[in-house]
Amino acid sequence: MARKAGRKAEKVAEEERLTLDEAAAALGVSRSTLYRWQNQGRVKGFKVGRQWRFKRSDLENFSKMTHPAAASVNVGELDTALAEMIIRAGSGKEVVFDPAVPGYPATEEERAVAEAFSAMLATAAKARASDVHIDAERGETTVRQRVDGGLREMVRVPKSSHGALVSCIKAHAGIPLDQRGLPQDGRFTLRMADQEFDVRTATMPAVYGESVVMRLLIQSHVFVDLERLGMYPEDLEKYRRALRAPVGLLIASGPTGSGKTTVLYSGLKEIARAEVKIMSIEDPVEYALRHVTQVPVVKKAGLTFEAGLRAFLRHDPDIVLAGELRSLESAETAAQIAITGHLMMTVLHAQTAGEAVTRLLDMGLEPFMVTQTLIYVSAQRLARKVCSKCVEPQEPESTLLSALAERAHRGGYELPDSPTFMRGKGCDQCRQTGYHGRTGIYECMEVSREIQRLIMARASAEEIEEVAVRNGMTTLAADGLRKAADGITSVAEAARVVAVEAG
Numbered sequence: 001m002a003r004k005a006g007r008k009a010e011k012v013a014e015e016e017r018l019t020l021d022e023a024a025a026a027l028g029v030s031r032s033t034l035y036r037w038q039n040q041g042r043v044k045g046f047k048v049g050r051q052w053r054f055k056r057s058d059l060e061n062f063s064k065m066t067h068p069a070a071a072s073v074n075v076g077e078l079d080t081a082l083a084e085m086i087i088r089a090g091s092g093k094e095v096v097f098d099p100a101v102p103g104y105p106a107t108e109e110e111r112a113v114a115e116a117f118s119a120m121l122a123t124a125a126k127a128r129a130s131d132v133h134i135d136a137e138r139g140e141t142t143v144r145q146r147v148d149g150g151l152r153e154m155v156r157v158p159k160s161s162h163g164a165l166v167s168c169i170k171a172h173a174g175i176p177l178d179q180r181g182l183p184q185d186g187r188f189t190l191r192m193a194d195q196e197f198d199v200r201t202a203t204m205p206a207v208y209g210e211s212v213v214m215r216l217l218i219q220s221h222v223f224v225d226l227e228r229l230g231m232y233p234e235d236l237e238k239y240r241r242a243l244r245a246p247v248g249l250l251i252a253s254g255p256t257g258s259g260k261t262t263v264l265y266s267g268l269k270e271i272a273r274a275e276v277k278i279m280s281i282e283d284p285v286e287y288a289l290r291h292v293t294q295v296p297v298v299k300k301a302g303l304t305f306e307a308g309l310r311a312f313l314r315h316d317p318d319i320v321l322a323g324e325l326r327s328l329e330s331a332e333t334a335a336q337i338a339i340t341g342h343l344m345m346t347v348l349h350a351q352t353a354g355e356a357v358t359r360l361l362d363m364g365l366e367p368f369m370v371t372q373t374l375i376y377v378s379a380q381r382l383a384r385k386v387c388s389k390c391v392e393p394q395e396p397e398s399t400l401l402s403a404l405a406e407r408a409h410r411g412g413y414e415l416p417d418s419p420t421f422m423r424g425k426g427c428d429q430c431r432q433t434g435y436h437g438r439t440g441i442y443e444c445m446e447v448s449r450e451i452q453r454l455i456m457a458r459a460s461a462e463e464i465e466e467v468a469v470r471n472g473m474t475t476l477a478a479d480g481l482r483k484a485a486d487g488i489t490s491v492a493e494a495a496r497v498v499a500v501e502a503g
């Protein structure tokens with residue numbers, strides 16, 4: 001539906017007019033998104049000759065309309081306020097939420113739900129939540145947020161409000177409202193005082209109503225400087241050596257949600273510059289990277305992960321970044337890229353660095369392909385950091401400490417004479433959990449001649465680890481205990497993430 005570009009251009013003062021580019025930048029969206037919004041009548045634009053122009057005040061009104069309460073929510077009182085808003089929204093009526101309709105939110109119900117929605121996001125953003133989960137159960141709907149890896153309940157929503165809330169979210173994320181029977185996904189941008197979030201939204205039909213997950217991605221959090229990843233200098237030096245290598249295969253491994261991609265992106269950020277051609281294949285592309293040609297996987301069009309990777313060989317990149325290697329075909333292509341004079345950076349789902357190596361062989365990659373390409377493998381976990389506000393010295397539980405110390409000893413680390421074990425007593429900042437923020441726990445292995453010989457002999461992950469430790473690697477358990485002894489995390493948390501139990 002094309003809107004009328006009826007307004008006379010000369011009525012709008014010169015300084016009020018923004019070009020398409022300026023307006024898109026002001027709203028934090030791409031030119032094409034803004035153009036689409038304009039076509040849909042969500043944003044008012046007008047033509048000067050053949051060029052689109054936008055009035056500054058219209059854009060400001062649009063921003064306020066999209067997230068009416070985001071700037072003004074008092075988070076201290078939020079749990080009650082949020083509950084009230086949602087209950088107020090739950091009139092039981094079928095409300096059609098469509099931000100594309102000019103004047104939205106138009107009715108009392110729309111406004112109430114839109115406010116609740118904004119308040120929810122504002123709360124999650126303030127709490128540094130990575131995602132918000134909305135799940136319908138039999139009697140009511142639970143809204144939870146994930147903070148530092150753990151889920152916490154934010155609010156319960158009466159059943160009567162569920163549909164309205166979900167519709168509101170879907171409308172903002174650009175998901176069609178009429179297809180409730182299928183999983184859908186979309187995204188929108190949330191701008192708060194000083195941060196910008198890309199909110200990736202996915203819905204899933206469930207028995208008691210649609211479930212929604214909103215992932216709050218902060219641009220600045222992905223591009224962390226390497227120094228801030230929590231690697232000790234020795235490990236950082238190994239990683240940097242690998243990043244500077246002109247050819248070879250570099251692998252970051254770990255379980256899902258261990259921050260592997262962040263480590264790769266941060267490494268890439270350090271080496272990306274105009275003189276280096278970098279190509280990446282991602283499923284999906286989540287963040288725009290400077291100086292990187294990012295290719296999204298489009299299965300429907302036949303552009304699979306494997307096909308994209310193979311095509312890179314003809315584009316003469318210096319560095320290739322690829323998401324997780326899952327198939328023999330992708331592993332072979334990655335090795336081929338590395339062997340033909342490129343630095344290949346990728347991710348593998350494996351528990352330890354040694355296991356990542358045997359995983360490649362188990363996938364069917366020939367040992368000689370591995371030894372000729374693999375230069376560096378890391379494994380990692382994320383551990384919660386002791387809250388800086390309520391930190392106090394702590395004597396850790398002795399059986400747990402000795403079990404972890406024993407593993408760390410085999411992993412290349414000895415406790416110092418006077419370790420400074422800490423814990424968080426619990427305060428407002430950490431919501432009484434004693435933890436605030438997270439850090440990485442790493443093991444970084446350079447592939448030496450000796451390890452190459454083990455790979456040729458198809459040695460076990462344990463044998464590889466043993467030799468790596470002799471060559472100077474510290475294992476996950478060792479790194480975890482060292483971070484506990486330095487007071488960064490607690491012994492209990494280090495033991496938990498590296499799966500050590502009191503023995």
Ligand SMILES: [Zn+2]
Nearest residue numbers: 387390427430
């Ligand atoms: Zn605290």
